[in-house]
Amino acid sequence: MSFSIVHVSDPHFGDVADLHKIAAVENLVPDLEPDVTVITGDLTLRARHGEFQAARLFVRELERTAPVFAIPGNHDVQWWWRPFIPFASQAKYAKYRRHFGPKLTPTIDLTEAFIAAAQTAHGVAWGSLTPRLRDLAVKGHLPKKEARRVKALFAQARPEQTRVLVLHHNVLRGQLSERMGLAHWKRAQRRIVDTGAEVVLCGHDHQEDTDVFDGVVVSCAGTISRMSRGGRPSAFHRICLEDESIQVETYVWQPQQRLFKRSDVAGFARRRTVNEPEVAAGAV
Numbered sequence: 179m180s181f182s183i184v185h186v187s188d189p190h191f192g193d194v195a196d197l198h199k200i201a202a203v204e205n206l207v208p209d210l211e212p213d214v215t216v217i218t219g220d221l222t223l224r225a226r227h228g229e230f231q232a233a234r235l236f237v238r239e240l241e242r243t244a245p246v247f248a249i250p251g252n253h254d255v256q257w258w259w260r261p262f263i264p265f266a267s268q269a270k271y272a273k274y275r276r277h278f279g280p281k282l283t284p285t286i287d288l289t290e291a292f293i294a295a296a297q298t299a300h301g302v303a304w305g306s307l308t309p310r311l312r313d314l315a316v317k318g319h320l321p322k323k324e325a326r327r328v329k330a331l332f333a334q335a336r337p338e339q340t341r342v343l344v345l346h347h348n349v350l351r352g353q354l355s356e357r358m359g360l361a362h363w364k365r366a367q368r369r370i371v372d373t374g375a376e377v378v379l380c381g382h383d384h385q386e387d388t389d390v391f392d393g394v395v396v397s398c399a400g401t402i403s404r405m406s407r408g409g410r411p412s413a414f415h416r417i418c419l420e421d422e423s424i425q426v427e428t429y430v431w432q433p434q435q436r437l438f439k440r441s442d443v444a445g446f447a448r449r450r451t452v453n454e455p456e457v458a459a460g461a462v
């Protein structure tokens with residue numbers, strides 16, 4: 179088995195977009211030969227039509243190589259439209275849908291992987307509220323109903339498929355920000371494990387990170403905009419699903435050469451090899 183995912187995040191088309199990095203990603207992706215490219219939200223800065231249109235062109239370019247799986251982030255949600263009226267919440271997503279289609283939480287069924295999105299960018303919502311005012315509409319949350327919906331989808335996947343969950347907010351604490359992207363993060367992590375996901379792709383923190391919790395491999399891609407955290411270089415990831423391991427390669431921005439170059443590779447043993455049935459370890 180050999181299956182790869184290019185994972186980029188937070189391009190933030192608008193004032194802070196970096197057109198050199200956008201061009202570098204567009205030039206490199208065909209050489210990386212991914213089976214799918216995932217963009218974990220924050221396509222825009224202020225959810226403006228022109229920003230969505232630029233993001234759409236980026237997606238169209240990447241689609242020349244492989245299908246693109248994109249989801250909205252908190253910046254793509256017009257939370258200021260009827261923020262406290264729960265039953266009018268669909269207005270928040272109208273602009274995203276106009277440019278990216280009706281599905282906020284797409285799925286894609288590929289030979290080696292079943293990829294499903296969970297919606298965590300709800301704007302101003304009770305589940306995301308924290309005592310910090312600056313968290314307003316920034317924090318995400320993973321409602322129980324949403325996690326159950328994803329679990330039911332993953333239950334339909336074939337046994338040999340890797341279950342990949344895609345969401346916007348970082349599920350691990352950012353190293354520089356020291357912040358979790360999701361409110362009630364312990365509960366959210368438990369819900370993620372319960373979905374049956376083996377890999378989680380997320381963004382939002384603007385600093386790349388790769389780690390594992392409770393057997394779930396996490397790829398948090400950095401931003402490819404100019405808003406990288408702590409002045410660090412931008413980065414994106416390539417995830418390779420092998421029979422016995424999951425590799426996450428980091429591609430780091432080289433400002434002098436104006437290209438992304440592969441740097442670190444993190445490897446994680448799989449819970450079990452793809453082609454071998456699970457054997458009880460009681461007799462060992």
Ligand SMILES: [Fe+2]
Nearest residue numbers: 188220251382
């Ligand atoms: Fe962002």
